[in-house]
Amino acid sequence: MSNTAEIEPIPFSTTLHVRDTCLCLHVQRAARALARRFDNAMKPIGLTNGQFSLMMSLNRPQPASMGSVVNVLAMDRTTLTAALKVLERRGLVKTAVDPKDRRGKLLSLTDEGMALLSAALPIWVRVHGEVDAELGGDVERLRETLALVK
Template structure:
């Protein structure tokens, strides 16, 4: 399909691209039983170690409400544990469980295949440039409140 004319609204263009790419990854992660946001949450917890909800929300640039909706099924399925933070009982701490690590181990090759397929379709150089541009965008102070 030929590219459509660029959207005049940056927000709309970014959101459309995000949905398009998420659908691509979701289809490839489906055999693991995880969605792309769920995979991202578990992978970040594995990388970061135990984290508070606020820390993870800030890391993922996600508001707490959206993060909470994504955490519930992961907790229900025993893939992560949510408990009071031992350092501050008012905060909630997230921990990846053994079942969560196992599910990540199942999903990781699917994610790697999705990443390779994306790079093959979009172009490895274009993909790397896109990630760099998006990292710069996320680091840019747009004058908005932080996640959480």
């Protein structure tokens, strides 16, 4: 593509078609709007929606492996590690060496982390209820459909 004169312009009608039909764009826009809404609701207690989700994924009877959290959150290990560091510095999450595999880490909430997660849950319940009511219809079907995307 050394000669830009050979490139055919894309018609604006194509831009409008992509804007109106692109599933990726629509899901990203919805995800950003939902994230902002939950971020704003959780701001008074000092959490983001992403931190809430990560901490909730650690709310288990036994410490979680990195791999299991990566799977739940559909997140890569590097992103998870960066997110964990923030929560560790705040004393909300702790990591330990996995005794079954010394290369692995086990993740769990601290008592402070559990207390903050307990404070965040009613906020999540309230906002989630508002969103479900606004969406109306069969919200469970929407969840099931989104879960099909791999």
